[in-house]
Amino acid sequence: MIIKQLSDNEIRVIIFKALSDEVRLNIVTMLYKKQAEMSCGEIGDNLDLNKSTASYHFKTLREAGLTTTRKHGQNKYVSLNVDVFNEILPGFLDTLA
Numbered sequence: 001m002i003i004k005q006l007s008d009n010e011i012r013v014i015i016f017k018a019l020s021d022e023v024r025l026n027i028v029t030m031l032y033k034k035q036a037e038m039s040c041g042e043i044g045d046n047l048d049l050n051k052s053t054a055s056y057h058f059k060t061l062r063e064a065g066l067t068t069t070r071k072h073g074q075n076k077y078v079s080l081n082v083d084v085f086n087e088i089l090p091g092f093l094d095t096l097a
Contacts, residue, residue, distance in 0.1 A: 011065075015088055018064035023047065024057050028066065028080065029096045037070065037079035 019025055026047055044054035058078055061067040065084045070077045085093050
């Protein structure tokens with residue numbers, strides 16, 4: 001999905017759907033508090049998620065534009081896309097601290 005081709009309201013719907021799940025909200029909170037990228041395995045371990053469940057949630061957040069994923073060797077690293085939060089939901093991240 002190419003988010004730039006969508007209307008502002010369509011983008012908001014995708015973002016709100018992604019954030020409406022407690023696990024995904026916990027992932028966002030964890031990344032925000034860490035203020036750095038984290039490996040998918042580290043996040044999954046901290047939230048007691050199996051690989052397939054964690055992968056599903058990472059994909060949902062990535063497709064909503066809320067996170068980015070970087071692959072390095074066998075590992076994948078996830079970080080928040082703070083610009084999207086600041087543009088669409090200004091101040092939201094500060095409520096997670």
